[in-house]
Structure formats: structure tokens, C-alpha cells
Amino acid sequence: MDRQRCRTLKVLENRPVGQSEPASRFFELVLEWPGWSRWTPGQFVMVRPDWGAELTWARPFSICRADERGLVVFYQVVGRGTERLARVAPGEEIAVWGPLGRGFAVEEDTPTLLLAGGIGVAPFVGYALAHPAPEKLHLVFGHREPLARYPFAAFPAPVAKENWHEQNPGDLQSFLARVREQVAAHAASGLVLACGPLPFLRAVQAMARDTGARAQISLENRMACGVGACLGCVTPDADGHRVQVCTHGPVFWSDAVNLDPEKPS
């Protein structure tokens, strides 16, 4: 068994992506290669800079890519943790444990639809790079910020990709209509994978239910430990049992989880 799964890794790069006005809040963090023997796209890492006692938890990030160049995650500055992370300089060392959880299914011969909302595009970069038949992949990407702030250009050429920039009211509906069309097109013999904000995942879940498509969705619940111990990240499964997203997911078959808001019991 690999006993070295919590490592202290050196930061190689940590810089905003697509810098322009107003300042980009999207960052690419490159860490030295952790020497993993294997990982699956869709898995995540817990990351904790040496930021002192005030911020108690590490932060979970999906793995964007991992190769000899290093371990790469994309993140958006949204709160105290990511604000502090954005200030970490190259050369500093941070604690990293992973790869954690269950990643996306890879089916070589199956046309696979990648549905990404916002920063949810990150794990699909590694997915596409590792896929044995990238020409089978079709990415539909919806985003609010300028395209240059996301790792959209990093997809290998054989991947069919389209992006939908949400700027005006109504754009979201056109994007969702396109998503629905593609889910339906992949329903009979394809595979649908989705990563993005919860309302988007709910929509994809409903489309998969309606069309009978096989779909997987990646959840991003609040996490304290990332290893299944704190029971803080749970989501109800199809039978109503609360299961840990960090170990049973973060990627679930869409009919295996209930994404409706929980009512207090």
C-alpha cells in the first residue's frame, strides 16, 4: 500500500489566467509531480498551504491534469481559502493529499459528451488528454467570464468543442437547449459526463432521466476532510441514505443520487 499519500509539494507556478480588466479571479496552480502511480480524471486533491491555524480545513480541487510537468489544478477565487491560496508564491511548499474519490468512466468506443459549466471544465482537460480515443469526445462548455480565463485551449485537437458565452439574459436558455439536444443525441449509445454548478447538474440529471441517457455528474460539496471521516459532505443517494461525496463520488451515476434540496428532518 502507498503510505505516502499526504505529501508536501513545492509550488512551481501559481498565476491568474487570461489577465485583463477586471482582474482575473481564475488561477492555475502547478505543483511538483507527486509521483502517483495512477489517477483517474474526475478525482480530486485536498490542498492546504501552510497558512496557520485560522483556516482549519484544506480545500478540495479537481485534478485538471497530472503528468511529468506537474500536478495542475484550476481554481476560482471565491472565498477566504482561495484568496489565501492565490497569494502563495512559487517555491513555497503546500500539503497535498490524493488522488481522492472516484473519477469519470472512460469508455474507449463510446461517443462521450462532456458538459461543463464554468470552472467545471477543468477535470475534462485531463480526461481528454488521457482518453484513448479523443475523437469520440464532444465538449459543450458554458461560461460567464471571457473564454481565455478557462483552460479551453488545452484540449487536444481531435476533441469536438463548442463554447457558449453567457452575456445576456436568454443565453443560458440557448446553452441549456443545446445541452438537451446533445444529451438526446447521446442517449441511445453514448455516455454523458457533467461538471459544473449544482443547478446545471440538476438540469443534466433531469435530461438524462427524460432521455434515458447514461450520465455521470461530479458534485462539489463542502468538505472538511476529503477522506470519508467527517461526514460533512454527504448527499442522499437514490435510496435516501446519506453517502460521502468525497469517497462515494465526487463522480456519481446521475440516477444514483438525489440532488433535490434536503428538507430538515
Next chain:
Amino acid sequence: MSAPDLSVRLPGLTLKNPVLTASGTFGYGLEFSVYGDLASLGGFVLKGMSLAPREGNPMPRVAETACGMLNAVGLQNVGAEAVIREKLPRLPWRETAVVANLYATSADEFGELAVLLAARPEIAALEVNISCPNVRHGGAAFGQDPEQAGLVTRAVKDRAGKTPVIVKLSPNVTDIAAIARAAADNGADMLSCINTLTGMAVDLERRTPRLANVFGGLSGPAIKPVALRCVHQVRRAVDLPVIGVGGIACARDVLEFILVGAHAVQIGTANFTRPDTAFRLPGEIAALMDKLGIQSLDELRGTLKA
């Protein structure tokens, strides 16, 4: 100078070192076995278990706070029988102390749990949780009333046979010494303190509580001063070994609790901060003792000049 002696002798139980992990922060141990050798710990306390499975409280159940966190997990667990069947056989119980943490809503139910768990060779001790702030029945209610605390302690002790009984105290009381005395008078072999402090956090923009349960239990470095105070008071009130819990994150914290009179400690929230925290501690404690010229924990224990 020879390597410092980290062993701890407790009633019915000897630990190779004073580092245990706290209930609810270390799963069933197995979750952490890739981050270190479970057998290198003094012991670990299993997630709180009840007779019947419990689904716990709705989400969100955890919130990060300054130097700590709130949780309102509400004792979600698979039930004692499933723990016995599925988890215990996989634990390295011959090499380290596996402690069962018990939760029930009546003294009778506590007794039933004690019968089930004390019969298991894998279980080195029972820890009675009369201090959980996140459940509506039982939980902290038992830990806030000396009479109830005494009844529950007695119910467990009478059915535990030779298995030592640890009673886990709540800081959410006016007089923790009174509860400690009640537990001691009713057969507790040891006490652990503390469980979490009741607290809350709110979201100003949304005008909502951060936990679905509104209240939760505060843990982490923020509560260490409270835990030290409780250990100090309890040690003065009763002549039982105390296991210190609350905000312990490094070797210095551990030795501070020993100085105040604790026999051993439990590491809780620090397991989330870094999953190998507990595994690194025995070595770091030995190094710090070496530096301070302390040969054994016995030599340090309870020597606070106060």
C-alpha cells in the same frame, strides 16, 4: 540519553504512546490507513455508534470558523451490529487500542450497547458519549445533569465486564467537576474531556444559519484553552485518569495537556487539517521531550505549578 518513554498505563489498558484519535474525526480508522500505520498510534476511537443505524442531520452540517469548525453531523452511523460485522474484523486491534464510542437515548439502551461491544475482543475500552450537542434526545442532556450522568455510567459499567469504561464529558455545563464526580462515583474507569462546545455561525448576505441544524459543536484550536481548563478542574475533582481532547494539533499541545494532568490525549479536528497529523505526533513528542529533558510522561504529568 535513551529514547523517552511514551507508554501510558491506564486501568485495564496500556498504550504504547499517549496519542489516540477522537471519535467522529477518524472514521473507523480504515479511512486513514493509507496515511500512516494505525498500529503506531496509542489507539483510536471509532465514530460514535448507536444500536440502530442513524442518518444524522440534514446538510449543510459543517462550517469552518476561525481556528476551528462547527459540526452538526448528528451521529450518522451504520449501527453497532454493522460496525461489529463489517469494521472490527479489519482493524489492527492486537497492535493498538480500538475504543468504541457509544451513543444512546436511554440508560437501558446504553447498557445494551455495552453488552454488545464489551463482548468483542477487538474493543479495548468503551467511551460513553454523554456530551453530543447535535442530537435532540440523550446526548448532552445526560452530560449536563449529575444524576443522569451517574445513571448512564452505572448502566454501562455494570454490563461492561472487564472492559474499561471512559465517560466523555461536555464543556457545556456550569460545573464540570460535579459531572466528573458523578461518573467517578458510578464506576467510570477514566474520563475524557472535552466534547465540542455549542456554537453557531451565520451568513450575513443570505441571512441564514450556516448549519441546517442552526447549532453545532465547535472544535479545533479555538477550544484548546477551554479543554485545558476542563482537564485541570476535573483532575482536581476526581482521582481518575483523564484523556485530554480539544484543539490538540502538535506535540507541544500534547505535552501541555500532560502537564495539566492528562494521562493521554485524543486528536480530533487536526486529522482534517492534515490526515497524517496523528501518525507524526509520537515521533514529534519524543523529540520535544528530548529537547526539554523529559524522560517519561509520568515525570511531567500533573506537575503544573498552580
